[in-house]
Amino acid sequence: MSGIFRVDDFALQAQRHIYPLYRKNGTGGYEFSSTMTFVKIEGQHFCVFAAHALSPREDHLNEIGVLRTDGEFMPLSSISRSHKICRERDLCACHTQQIEHKNYFDLNFVSTTEFVENFGWIGFPKKKAVQSIHRTKATKENVQKFLSDGVDGLKKWNNADFLLLGVELVSETENEVTGKHVNENVQYTHEGFKEQGYALKGMSGGGLFKGPKKIHSKEPVLSDIFQFFGIGLEYKNGLIVKGASRKSVEELLRELLQSNP
Secondary structure (H helix, E strand, C coil), rough: CCCCCCCCCHHHHHHHHHHEEEEEEECCCEEEEEEEEEEEECCCEEEEEHHHHHCCCCCCCCCEECCCCCCEEHHHCEEEEEEECCCCCCEEEEEEECCCCCCCCCCCCCCCCEEEEEEEEEEECHHHHHCEEEECCCCCCHHHHHHEECHHHEEEEEEEECCEEEEEEEEEECCCCEECCCCCCEEECCCCCEEECCCCCCCCCCCEEEEEEEEECCCCCCCHEEEEEEEEEEECCCEEEEEEEHHHHHHHHHHHHHCCC
């Protein structure tokens, strides 16, 4: 993937709420999976992703994880204090320590900002990622070749490029949010116009959020700019975005905390 694109500060801060997930492929290599999102509640930190990223009978997190800057694969089981897979909600939540240099959607924060009605969806489409890392290329040295110098002195991964979409709100229930995103005749910031937008497979697990219409705080923080709205799970028929609602995510996190304080 290309590391030459610059993003504006809003997009930069938005993408720090998410991270690309990979799976072990059983032969010593890795396959791109989907997106996970960082959230916090009651002072505790979590990563959340789509349960369908796991096989139907998979109840552990040993095969799915992230690539570290030292080139190693880190399964989510190694960083999770506890986890809960909810097939009904199509969500998996992992209770972790706070991860450095990442932004967390704060579910306890009460903002004075007036937020827009529609929402954004941010994630990593498979088509904008290194989809497969063969076992012969899965050494630490080769994995580290996907790194380049980023902003603020941090390393930047070039194995997956994020996508930030605007979605028109259609409905919101206690459990689900639905919106519309037309994936044709799309104008991308860097790639320009495309008659057909990127396929959105891999975006599942990416955060849904509302942006500010009017900020009232004199010293706004990130939660005055990014209001968590849910987790994107599905894109259907080139139009419909479906996701788990904010309330559904909150309920799962509280259930996890109650069962594993």
